[in-house]
Amino acid sequence: MKKLESREDIELLVNSFYGKVIKDEEIGLFFNEIARVDWAKHLPKMYAFWESVLFGQMSYKGNPMGAHFPINEIRAMEQKHFDRWLKLWTATVEEHFAGEDADQAIYKAENIAKLMAFKMDLARRL
Ligand code: HEM
Numbered sequence: 001m002k003k004l005e006s007r008e009d010i011e012l013l014v015n016s017f018y019g020k021v022i023k024d025e026e027i028g029l030f031f032n033e034i035a036r037v038d039w040a041k042h043l044p045k046m047y048a049f050w051e052s053v054l055f056g057q058m059s060y061k062g063n064p065m066g067a068h069f070p071i072n073e074i075r076a077m078e079q080k081h082f083d084r085w086l087k088l089w090t091a092t093v094e095e096h097f098a099g100e101d102a103d104q105a106i107y108k109a110e111n112i113a114k115l116m117a118f119k120m121d122l123a124r125r126l
Helices: 008-023 028-034 040-053 065-073 079-098 101-126
Strands: none
Touching: 008 028, 008 040, 008 079, 040 101, 065 079, 065 101, 079 101
C-alpha cells in the first residue's frame, strides 16, 4: 500500500472522500442542500487544509471551526454525523494509503472532529 506523502496524494484522498460524502444519506445533505457547496472553491481549501495539518505547509488560511457554526444553526451537526464523517474519512484513507502519515490523517481528523462536535453542541445550548 502506498504512503501518503505528496500534494497529489492529498488531492486524491480529498476528491475520493467528498465523492463518498455527496452520495451519503446521513451527511450528504449538509453539503448538497444546506451549504450548497461550491466545489471549485471548497476542494482547493481542503487540499490546503490537509497539506497544512499533515505536512505543515501553512497553505491553509481559514477558520475550520468557524465555517461550521452557520451550518450547525440551520441543521444540528450531531455526534452521529461526526461519527459518519469519520467513518467515511477513515475508509477513504485506508482504501488508498498506509503508513505514518495515513495514520496521522485518521488520528488528527478524530481529534478535530471531537473538538468540533463539542463546540457545535455547546453552541446549540447557548
Ligand atoms: C458532521 C461533520 C461535518 C460536516 C457535515 C461538515 C460540513 C462542511 C461544510 C458544509 C462546509 C462548507 C463548505 C463551503 O464553504 O461551502 C465545511 C467546510 C470545512 N470543513 Fe467541514 N464538516 C464536517 C466535519 C469536518 C471535520 C471533522 C473537519 C476537519 C477534520 C472539517 C474541515 C472543514 C474545513 C477545513 C472546511 C473549510 C473551512 C473554510 O472555509 O476555510 N469538517 N464543512
